Amino acid sequence: MDGYQYLLLLIIPTSSADVLLAGSSSYAVLGQSFRFTCTVTGSSTGQLLTFKRDYGDVCTVSLNPCQQFSAPPGYTCPCGQSGVYNMDITSVSQRDERRWECVLSQTSNNIILPVYYGPFNNVTLDKPSPLTLTEDVTVSLTARCSADCKPACSYIWMKGTQQVSDNRVLPVGSFKRGQGGDYRCEARNTATGAAADSQTLTVNVQWHPAQPTHDCPPWIVRDQTVRCTCQTSDRGNPSGTVQWISPGGQMISSSVSSSVQLNLTSIRSSDNDRNYICRAGNSLPSSNSDTTYMASIAYLERPQLKFDKVEAQENTSVTVTCTVESNPIAEMTVEDIGSEAQPTFGVANTLTFTIDKTQCLQIMYRCTVKNIQMKTLISTVKQPNIACSPRPDSSKQTDTIVTGKIKTTASLTADVIANPLPNFTWYHYQGMTPVPVVIGTDNGVLTNGLQSVLKVHIKRNEDYGIYRVVVQNRQGIISLFFGITKDVSTPEAQSCNTLPVAVGEGTIIVILILVTVFIAYRRRLFKVLPEGYAVDDGKIMTSLQRHGSIHGRAVDDPLSTETGTYSSS
Structure with missing residues (x-):
C-alpha cells in the first residue's frame, strides 16, 4: 500500500435546535406551585434536557427514552410531548427566587423568578389592647400595624364593617367620645391579593365632664x-x-x-x-x-341724716349728709320738705347737701333711698338743730285782745319760734306794775313746747287789763303783751274799778302807753316807743296788734334778760 495516503475525517454532528424557557406566570407565590416550560424547536443531538437554577442542575429529562432522569423532592420534570418539557415546583420556596434556564445542546434564555409572599397571619400592632386614651390630651398617639409582604402590602383599618383609615396608621389620639370600640387592621398583598387581619384593638376613649x-x-x-x-x-x-x-x-x-x-x-x-x-x-x-x-x-338699711354741726346759728350754712348701707348702690334723694328747691339726687350710698341760710324750726329734711333689686323705698326725716332766740310764730292765728264776762274763763295763747325750748313767765299789770300771775284755782298755765296758754278765771273787774308773757332761752328773750276786756254785749252796772271798758277804750290805750313808758324807764335803756296807737271804729288798735314790740334791755328787774318784745299777731 506504498504510495497511498489516507485522509481521516472527523465528523462532528451539529444542532440547529432553538430552546425557549417560559414560566406559568411572571412571579411565583411562596408555598404555591409553579411551572417552568422549556420548548425545543428544530433538531437536536442532545439526549438530556436540564432545568438549571443559578447554573445548578435541578431537574433533568432523558429524551431517549423520554423520561424524568433526575429531580429532587418538590420538583418534577416528566417527559414532554412534541418538544415541550415542563418542570413543576410543588411548593415554591424563597430559594426558588433565582436565575432559571434550561439546557439541551444549547442554553435557553434565562428568567429571574420573583417569589411573592405575605401577608401571613401575623399582622402586628405596635399598641396593646385594650388601649385607653384621653380626649384632647393624647392627641399625638397612633396605632400602627405591620405585615411581612412581598411586594409591600397595603393597609386599611376597619371598625366593624366600616373603613376608618386607608393606611397602616390609625390616629387614635385624636379620637373623640363615641369613637371608642373595636378596631382591626387588614394587610393586603398588592400583587397576589392575599389578605390578613390583625388582632382586635379595643380603644377606650375617656373624657372630662362637660362644663357645668x-x-x-x-x-x-x-x-x-x-x-x-x-x-x-x-x-x-x-x-x-x-x-x-x-x-x-x-x-x-x-x-x-x-x-x-x-x-x-x-x-x-x-x-x-x-x-x-x-x-x-x-x-x-x-x-x-x-x-x-x-x-x-x-x-337696704334705714338711711341716716347727719349735720356737720350739732347746733348751728340761724342764717348760717349747714351741710347735710345722708348715708345708707345698700347693695346695690342706692338711688338717693335729699330734699327740703315744703321747699320749692329742687331735691338733690344721686346714685350713691352717701349724698351731701349744703343749706346756705338756715331757718330756725322751719327746715325739715328728708332722705329717701331706693334699692332697685329689692324694689324698696325707705325714708328718714330729720330737723337740723338751729339755735335762735324766741320770736312770735306768725303762722299761728291768736288774738291778743280777748273779751270776757265775769264768771267766765279767758284764754291767752302765746305761740313762739325758739330753739332751744324757752321758758314762759306770765305777768298781770296792776296799775303800772307787772305782777307774776299766781297759779291756782283762779288761773292756770298750760305750757307745751313752743306754746303757753294762760287761763284766767274772771271773778272781778281787777282780772281785766294787760297781761304780759316773758319768753326766754339761752339765745335771747322777748315779751308778748295781751289784754282782757269786758264783754259789754249785755249791759251791767258800772263799777268804779271796771277796766278797761268801764273807763272807755281810750283809757286802756293810755294805760298801755304808761305801762310801756314805765317798763322802758325801769330798763334805763329806753330808746324808741312804738308808734301808731289808734282807735278804729271803736276797736282798740294798739301796738300789741300793729307792732307789738318794745326793744330794750334792763339789769335790775325780773325781766332784765329779754332782748326784744313782739306781739303775737
Whole structure:
C-alpha cells in the first residue's frame, strides 16, 4: 500500500435546535406551585434536557427514552410531548427566587423568578389592647400595624364593617367620645391579593365632664332662703360627680347624678360677693370643670341724716349728709320738705347737701333711698338743730285782745319760734306794775313746747287789763303783751274799778302807753316807743296788734334778760 495516503475525517454532528424557557406566570407565590416550560424547536443531538437554577442542575429529562432522569423532592420534570418539557415546583420556596434556564445542546434564555409572599397571619400592632386614651390630651398617639409582604402590602383599618383609615396608621389620639370600640387592621398583598387581619384593638376613649352650669339667681335678698342647682350635660368617662364647693373650699353637697342642689339659708349682708363653685369632675387628672357663682346679697338699711354741726346759728350754712348701707348702690334723694328747691339726687350710698341760710324750726329734711333689686323705698326725716332766740310764730292765728264776762274763763295763747325750748313767765299789770300771775284755782298755765296758754278765771273787774308773757332761752328773750276786756254785749252796772271798758277804750290805750313808758324807764335803756296807737271804729288798735314790740334791755328787774318784745299777731 506504498504510495497511498489516507485522509481521516472527523465528523462532528451539529444542532440547529432553538430552546425557549417560559414560566406559568411572571412571579411565583411562596408555598404555591409553579411551572417552568422549556420548548425545543428544530433538531437536536442532545439526549438530556436540564432545568438549571443559578447554573445548578435541578431537574433533568432523558429524551431517549423520554423520561424524568433526575429531580429532587418538590420538583418534577416528566417527559414532554412534541418538544415541550415542563418542570413543576410543588411548593415554591424563597430559594426558588433565582436565575432559571434550561439546557439541551444549547442554553435557553434565562428568567429571574420573583417569589411573592405575605401577608401571613401575623399582622402586628405596635399598641396593646385594650388601649385607653384621653380626649384632647393624647392627641399625638397612633396605632400602627405591620405585615411581612412581598411586594409591600397595603393597609386599611376597619371598625366593624366600616373603613376608618386607608393606611397602616390609625390616629387614635385624636379620637373623640363615641369613637371608642373595636378596631382591626387588614394587610393586603398588592400583587397576589392575599389578605390578613390583625388582632382586635379595643380603644377606650375617656373624657372630662362637660362644663357645668347653675340656675342660681344673680341677686339674693338678705334673710331669704335660696335653692339652686348645679348641673352638667355629661359627667364624662369614667362617670364623675357634680358638687357644690363652699367659699372656704369645703364640699357642701355632691351627687353621682348629673345635678346637685345648693341650699342657702339665713343670708347675711356679710355673705355678699362670696364665691360658690359649681364643679363637675371625674377620676381623670385635672378633670375638674368649674363654674363660679358669686352671691350678690341685696340689702337696704334705714338711711341716716347727719349735720356737720350739732347746733348751728340761724342764717348760717349747714351741710347735710345722708348715708345708707345698700347693695346695690342706692338711688338717693335729699330734699327740703315744703321747699320749692329742687331735691338733690344721686346714685350713691352717701349724698351731701349744703343749706346756705338756715331757718330756725322751719327746715325739715328728708332722705329717701331706693334699692332697685329689692324694689324698696325707705325714708328718714330729720330737723337740723338751729339755735335762735324766741320770736312770735306768725303762722299761728291768736288774738291778743280777748273779751270776757265775769264768771267766765279767758284764754291767752302765746305761740313762739325758739330753739332751744324757752321758758314762759306770765305777768298781770296792776296799775303800772307787772305782777307774776299766781297759779291756782283762779288761773292756770298750760305750757307745751313752743306754746303757753294762760287761763284766767274772771271773778272781778281787777282780772281785766294787760297781761304780759316773758319768753326766754339761752339765745335771747322777748315779751308778748295781751289784754282782757269786758264783754259789754249785755249791759251791767258800772263799777268804779271796771277796766278797761268801764273807763272807755281810750283809757286802756293810755294805760298801755304808761305801762310801756314805765317798763322802758325801769330798763334805763329806753330808746324808741312804738308808734301808731289808734282807735278804729271803736276797736282798740294798739301796738300789741300793729307792732307789738318794745326793744330794750334792763339789769335790775325780773325781766332784765329779754332782748326784744313782739306781739303775737
